[in-house]
Amino acid sequence: MKAMFAALMLMMSTLGFAQSEIYTGYFSSKAVGGYDTVAYFTQGKPVKGSSDYKTEFKGANWYFASQANLDLFKQDPDKYAPQYGGYCAWAVSAKNDFAKGDPEHWSIVDGKLYLNYNQNIKDKWSQDIPGHIAQGDKNWPTLIAK
Incomplete structure (x- = not known):
């Protein structure tokens, strides 16, 4: 059930929702x-x-x-x-979308703080941190411009 909820949260489109540059929750x-x-x-x-x-x-x-x-x-x-305004670093990089970042699932890479949605997602992000950071840095400006 938790996995289904996590997947649903990650798949939610940003269309129709104005996102703040900093994640604070609803x-x-x-x-x-x-x-x-x-x-x-x-x-x-x-x-x-x-x-x-x-x-x-x-x-x-x-x-x-x-x-x-x-x-x-x-x-x-x-x-x-945190990078990407505290949103989930994996969602920003892999899905080009927003998902909440959890303060308990974090990494510091090259002096920068990254948050992820949960441990499972952090594990996915950790499989290619440099690639995810490069893609996240590319995606982030267009995400917050929407």
Whole structure:
């Protein structure tokens, strides 16, 4: 059942739906589900952020676990923000489409953070990371322009 739901979510077309450049979900304004994007780089793991340390960037609210992480993000948000706006890296590259990125299924490649929909999808993405990044980088500008 989970596999069918995942496949359905990945196959949903972007036609008729305006997509934000940053994935926040339908009923939220939290980027990366409220996780601290700096912590992936400094602690090597997903860490929930706090409303005590938040900022706005590209129309979304970004949460951090500490003032130090918030300050690092504010100095260079593009360094810490996930690629493809936090949407699933595999969906952007392989399907040229949007799907939610899950903060628990992540990778840092060449100093950039990538999220994937779930572990199964991350495993698919991991089979050809350089190829998926090249294709995702090609697809992303046209996806967000729709």
